[in-house]
Amino acid sequence: MTQKISIALGSAEDAAKDFIEAWHCAERGETHRGAIEKLYFEDLETLLRVLNQRRWQLLKTLRLAGPTDTPTLSQMLHRNDQEIQTDINELExxxxxxxxAANQIAAPWDVVEAQMKLVPCV
Structure with missing residues (x-):
């Protein structure tokens, strides 16, 4: 089964509304539409700061390698442990x-889906 995470631009209020909708669906025994996991970023600048090119590569490498630790990931990416740890902290x-459970880092997602609206929905 493909594990998907959805990324969207939106406010904390948008995230809260989505959470409440999912909660009500669960109470009714229904499946919530869309991705099981969804992250909201305030704006595009924040999204691109968090998910820059280095961190995207880290995320892909971690997904392929499976759960691991910082030193091993540093070796795979040919970067120092401190830089990797900074990126891990931000992505986490x-x-x-x-x-x-063993305190290893993992990227369980097969798909990262981004949704960015150019204009607000009316």
Whole structure:
């Protein structure tokens, strides 16, 4: 089964509305439409700061490698541990990577889907 995470531009209010909708669907025993996981970024600048080219490469490498630790990931990417740890912290805070029960880092997503509206919906 493909694991998908959806990224969208939106406010904390948008995220709260989506959460409440999913909660109500669960209470009714229904499946919530769309991605199971969804992250909201305030604006495009924030999204691009968090998910820059280096971090995108880290995310892809981590997905291919499976759960691992910082030193191993640093070796795979030919970068120093401190730089990798900074990127891991940012991606973990945003919800794009997770920790396993063994405290390894993991990127469980097969698909990262981005949705950015040019104009607000009316």
């Amino acid at each position: 805070q945003s919800g794009l990577i997770l920790r396993t």
